Amino acid sequence: MARLTIDRLTKRFGDYRALDAVSLDVRDGEFIAILGPSGCGKTTLLRLVAGFDRAEEGSIAIGDRVVSSPDAHLPPEDRRIGIVFQSYALWPHMSVADNVGYSLKVAGVAAPERERRVREALDLVGLGAFAERRPAMLSGGQRQRVALARCLVASPSLVLLDEPLANLDVHLRASMEDEFHDFHARTGTTMFYITHDQAEAMALADRIAVMDKGRLMQLATPSELFREPANEMVAGFIGNGLIVPAEIRDAAGGRAVARILGLDVAVRCRPDQKPVTDGKLCLRSRDLVLAPPGADALPCRVRRSVYQGGYSRVEVVPEALTDVTLVVHQPEDHPVGPGEAVGVRIASGWVIPETGAQPA
Numbered sequence: 001m002a003r004l005t006i007d008r009l010t011k012r013f014g015d016y017r018a019l020d021a022v023s024l025d026v027r028d029g030e031f032i033a034i035l036g037p038s039g040c041g042k043t044t045l046l047r048l049v050a051g052f053d054r055a056e057e058g059s060i061a062i063g064d065r066v067v068s069s070p071d072a073h074l075p076p077e078d079r080r081i082g083i084v085f086q087s088y089a090l091w092p093h094m095s096v097a098d099n100v101g102y103s104l105k106v107a108g109v110a111a112p113e114r115e116r117r118v119r120e121a122l123d124l125v126g127l128g129a130f131a132e133r134r135p136a137m138l139s140g141g142q143r144q145r146v147a148l149a150r151c152l153v154a155s156p157s158l159v160l161l162d163e164p165l166a167n168l169d170v171h172l173r174a175s176m177e178d179e180f181h182d183f184h185a186r187t188g189t190t191m192f193y194i195t196h197d198q199a200e201a202m203a204l205a206d207r208i209a210v211m212d213k214g215r216l217m218q219l220a221t222p223s224e225l226f227r228e229p230a231n232e233m234v235a236g237f238i239g240n241g242l243i244v245p246a247e248i249r250d251a252a253g254g255r256a257v258a259r260i261l262g263l264d265v266a267v268r269c270r271p272d273q274k275p276v277t278d279g280k281l282c283l284r285s286r287d288l289v290l291a292p293p294g295a296d297a298l299p300c301r302v303r304r305s306v307y308q309g310g311y312s313r314v315e316v317v318p319e320a321l322t323d324v325t326l327v328v329h330q331p332e333d334h335p336v337g338p339g340e341a342v343g344v345r346i347a348s349g350w351v352i353p354e355t356g357a358q359p360a
Contacts, residue, residue, distance in 0.1 A: 009058035082151030297343025
């Protein structure tokens, strides 16, 4: 296990900044996910931590050892890290045990010690009984576990995972999420997990770092990201939050009154929130309730309703703000149809802070 400290890391490709002064502090034994849209810089960050690429500015430390800085660059083989990629990259002509132990063989580890460590790694991922099988005889999830065992057999201080579940089907992904969670609970290994899948990150990570355009937007627990996004990008990206303009009044002690299209709504905010006339509010489906049209609800029209098993995902458009679509989850025993006039009550919301990216 090892702490990972990334300080003001910058990487350029020509005039393009793939990373822009990114700082992260990953605690010893923490499972952290790096989440963001395509092109946000998350894979570039992993490559710098692994040592495949070199940054122009900033530093990386694993434990107490600086492995990357403007003056020094430790190669990947000397960083004591393990990496699991999307592709399993298993040799088809080798047994599971030979695949797992190949790096030890190349390193000259004696056969008895090599066999012991391979056995322990396979037992750790629940594949001790599959040591003599070939990769072709395994399921996709089992092959991913072989790749994880191959990573762990070298006793890395830090494990990097680059979208390891991206090539699995839905059922295998759910199963492997459980496997990764249980593995981390058993070993306490520091894990640095790259993904574009929000549900995956929410299910696995202790904290999530959201990135966009090479910058760190917010580093927080899954609950904090969902409930209290630091800026518009995080609010819209995490959970598909809806951002609407609002006047923020009477802000004090983490609560405020937001005036939205003529309605006053009690909302949540940061303790230091100030009253503003041009504020922005993050609304989520759970904050919205369909109701008969009336004085305490926004008059809307149903655009469409999609049944999703036990409830319908209803898209409605406010009559006073036709370029905005609100999404409400409606129980199946109270159906509504396209074109129907409805009201929408806003039960709560989150005032998006005026600051930009949150420092780590």
